[in-house]
Amino acid sequence: MKVLVYANGSSSMGIGHIMRTLAISRELKKRNALITYITDKSDESSINLIKSYGFRVVQIDSILKFLSENNVKKYDVGIVDSYDIEENSILKFYNICKKVVYIDDLMKFKNYNIDILINTSIEALNKNYIGKSKKLLGPKYAILRDEFKDLEYKKLNSKVKNILITLGGGDIDNITKEIIDILLVNYKNMKLNIVLGNSYKYKEFMLENYKYDNVNFYMNVKNMKDLMIENDIAISAGGNTLYELCVCGISTFAVIIADNQKQFVKEIHKKTGMFFIDLTKDSFKSLKNTFSNDLDKFLKNFTLRNQISKEMSKLVDGLGCEKIVGEIIELFK
Structure with a gap:
């Protein structure tokens, strides 16, 4: 053919x-x-x-x-x-x-x-x-990609120790930084694994100013699946990455940063209960308290995270x- x-x-x-x-x-x-x-x-x-x-x-x-x-x-x-x-x-x-x-x-x-x-x-x-x-x-x-085939469902840890942050190159307002700052202040013992895309324009600033033992930056990731399954939860932009996280069963807090992500994320939320914040109309600064409160609930409620994880894994095979x-x-x- x-x-x-x-x-x-x-x-x-x-x-x-x-x-x-x-x-x-x-x-x-x-x-x-x-x-x-x-x-x-x-x-x-x-x-x-x-x-x-x-x-x-x-x-x-x-x-x-x-x-x-x-x-x-x-x-x-x-x-x-x-x-x-x-x-x-x-x-x-x-x-x-x-x-x-x-x-x-x-x-x-x-x-x-x-x-x-x-x-x-x-x-x-x-x-x-x-x-x-x-x-x-x-x-x-x-x-x-092939790496997401035939994955066995991984049981969640009852306590969150590792967090994946991946907001992509479309993060023009550097929401990545805002989220890291919240996590560093309120959850000092958690390990943060941050994926920086090729078109992310704040790369040099982040690498220079966030040299913490519990903060790791990843670029040009060859096998995203392996990185995903090392984490207990993810904070992700609302694109196709959400489907990858679904396959891995990683309970996710989605961040809508573009209009074309809005309906996609909301439909997944209806099916799975996935948490999300919509930044297409309001700034992160104006929604910072809402995000922080929802994130705290998300991190501390294992039963809720476990339910979201199972529903996400059912959505994509x-x-x-x-x-x-x-x-x-x-x-x-």
Whole structure:
């Protein structure tokens, strides 16, 4: 099977589209698929990341121009993960692909008439997608790396000793610092493990000013699963990392720092009871007391944390990529 993947990544737009297509591509590679990436807006770092997994990368000036100039179906499947593609544009991938798979977040098309539509967000289960596409929706199809497969549920410690903090590169107001300050004052005996993303702009400041024995910073983490399961709880931004924490059964306090995280986090809260704070309208300073009180309740109530952990682990099984690839293969039967 020959597979074309269209996705872009850069320091300004992030690498989320690249990372989730890589997870699917690696699963396809196990089934002997030949993968080619086409990119028109990626920086050198993102291109090198794709190549590091052994995939061929073709750089072009414009995907729409490329599609209009090519009319031979060279590929069995095209996988498209891009916010820049419009409803009329997605159908142009049929110029070069026999089947088309589209990964969606925004639900901006009126009709979805490709072969497979994927939206792994939990709120996708409440959306009314129109069109003939086979619809793979919700956390059942969560796109996670191989390291999150086949994990055994880990029983929680009754007392919290290790806390993971991971707010990502989108933490433009340095909420990471605010949370660390609260923890250092009120929970001096706890070990803090903080993940600093590549695009996090306060990295040098944090490394220079938080040299404490119980504060550890992690960058370029190769196996996030191993780091996650070493911790008793997590304080995390409201992105796809929450699905990774679900698989690991790590009871989590979510921090909503972007509008596109709000509904996602609230839906997970409904299913699991997960704690969260919404910073899209109010500053952390104005909600500091609320956060501190909720965090104290969260840390001290083992029964509550245990219940949240179990519900989170039920939500995602880590086998989403296998299910997606299975559906792609079914297209040719």
